[in-house]
Amino acid sequence: MENLKILKEQIEEIKNIKGTNAKIFRIKQLYADGNDLLFKVLKFCIDPSIKSGISKKKMSKKLSIHETDKSLESLLDYIAANNTGTDEVLSIALSYIDKNKEYEDMLKEIITQSLKLGINVKAINQAIPDFITTYDFMKAKNYMDRVEKNLFNFDLTYIISEKLDGIRGVIIKNGNDIKAISRQGKEFIGLDHIFSCFHCLKDGVFDGEFLIKGEFKTEEERFQKTCSIMSSKTEDKNKIEFIMFDFIPLEDFKLGYSPIPFVDRLMKSVNYVDKMKINNKGEIPIKSITSRPFWYQGFVTHEKLIKLVDECDRQGKEGIMINSSVAPWEGKRSNYILKLKKNLIADVKIIGFIEGDGKNKDKLGALEVEFDYENMTNSCFIGTGFTDEERIEIWNNQDYYLGKIIEVKYQKITKNETNDGYSLGFSSYNHIIREDKSETSVY
Numbered sequence: 276m277e278n279l280k281i282l283k284e285q286i287e288e289i290k291n292i293k294g295t296n297a298k299i300f301r302i303k304q305l306y307a308d309g310n311d312l313l314f315k316v317l318k319f320c321i322d323p324s325i326k327s328g329i330s331k332k333k334m335s336k337k338l339s340i341h342e343t344d345k346s347l348e349s350l351l352d353y354i355a356a357n358n359t360g361t362d363e364v365l366s367i368a369l370s371y372i373d374k375n376k377e378y379e380d381m382l383k384e385i386i387t388q389s390l391k392l393g394i395n396v397k398a399i400n401q402a403i404p405d406f407i408t409t410y411d412f413m414k415a416k417n418y419m420d421r422v423e424k425n426l427f428n429f430d431l432t433y434i435i436s437e438k439l440d441g442i443r444g445v446i447i448k449n450g451n452d453i454k455a456i457s458r459q460g461k462e463f464i465g466l467d468h469i470f471s472c473f474h475c476l477k478d479g480v481f482d483g484e485f486l487i488k489g490e491f492k493t494e495e496e497r498f499q500k501t502c503s504i505m506s507s508k509t510e511d512k513n514k515i516e517f518i519m520f521d522f523i524p525l526e527d528f529k530l531g532y533s534p535i536p537f538v539d540r541l542m543k544s545v546n547y548v549d550k551m552k553i554n555n556k557g558e559i560p561i562k563s564i565t566s567r568p569f570w571y572q573g574f575v576t577h578e579k580l581i582k583l584v585d586e587c588d589r590q591g592k593e594g595i596m597i598n599s600s601v602a603p604w605e606g607k608r609s610n611y612i613l614k615l616k617k618n619l620i621a622d623v624k625i626i627g628f629i630e631g632d633g634k635n636k637d638k639l640g641a642l643e644v645e646f647d648y649e650n651m652t653n654s655c656f657i658g659t660g661f662t663d664e665e666r667i668e669i670w671n672n673q674d675y676y677l678g679k680i681i682e683v684k685y686q687k688i689t690k691n692e693t694n695d696g697y698s699l700g701f702s703s704y705n706h707i708i709r710e711d712k713s714e715t716s717v718y
Contacts, residue, residue, distance in 0.1 A: 448480075622682060
């Protein structure tokens with residue numbers, strides 16, 4: 276029988292422990308002693324692939340309360356499997372809380388995944404190896420940052436392609452098992468029209484982006500539609516295609532490193548797309564990045580790269596990707612792959628809201644956001660770029676937006692005068708919520 280009193284004591288104990296290493300040590304002890312309910316809760320709250328769909332604001336809805344025989348473990352399983360946040364799901368959650376009113380605050384934090392313990396996926400996996408399954412992607416750094424520090428090697432050849440503005444994912448083939456995984460470890464469903472093409476290939480990991488086909492006024496509109504369809508459990512995904520730009524042997528992917536040069540991995544991915552076309556006797560919903568209209572391979576200069584990104588901008592593209600031809604694959608943010616955009620874009624996390632004044636009274640004045648840079652978590656305020664409608668919407672729905680990853684345009688990263696961190700200089704909201712991301716990035 277579950278004991279919520281012990282669960283609360285354990286949660287409070289972890290919250291109050293100072294220092295990550297001390298928390299890791301205590302979590303190891305608690306895990307060794309069993310405590311299945313505690314670790315069910317930790318997984319539900321920390322695993323980025325698990326979504327609740329219930330916000331703090333939804334918790335205030337007045338819905339019918341009824342008898343429930345669900346335990347907390349079975350309730351969390353139910354919410355994770357039905358993470359739509361519907362009144363039906365919410366009513367069951369509220370009914371369980373009503374049955375355990377003494378622990379209402381704790382249960383609401385758990386169910387809304389707002390429980391703050393001071394540990395993340397990396398820390399809990401240090402305590403309990405592979406407790407949360409992670410998938411390591413090769414992620415790009417910022418070209419301008421590298422070149423300004425004289426760290427860009429112009430003596431190498433590079434492969435330049437457009438920066439796709441879709442949903443990043445890998446397709447993993449292991450025998451007859453084929454699945455698509457997001458950067459957050461979430462499994463995409465409803466992509467059988469894509470998966471069926473991969474049966475003729477050997478095992479491996481195929482890296483790329485999912486994009487919706489069709490004509491759109493802007494690439495931003497295409498991105499938003501792609502996000503909407505890919506996150507849906509019910510919407511038809513037959514208009515989604517997969518743009519492949521890398522291939523990693525399965526064992527190398529598990530190890531987090533492949534010595535195969537990028538140019539060879541790219542050519543393998545091109546050959547695999549051709550093989551799938553032949554096997555399927557015609558067009559398939561998978562394309563190689565080399566088939567896109569924007570493409571360059573060879574030596575570069577800084578001036579050449581600026582011209583390429585200007586051309587990309589004229590075509591309405593987000594920017595360019597700069598891949599070293601001889602680079603190995605690394606399952607981390609890497610110096611071997613860089614991105615260059617006309618406008619610098621940061622992915623930041625919302626951590627607070629400031630009310631406006633004057634014409635913005637009773638509306639959002641600024642967002643407090645945080646981002647990781649130079650091995651530290653930094654925070655700053657974003658007060659420009661919002662429409663009046665956005666200021667009203669965000670201010671009135673703070674529970675929904677808290678913790679969301681958003682895009683911010685900025686011109687440079689500046690050191691704070693107090694020397695205690697960094698800020699995003701001349702920053703403004705870019706009107707995009709990155710539902711496909713759970714981590715910050717200024718690269």
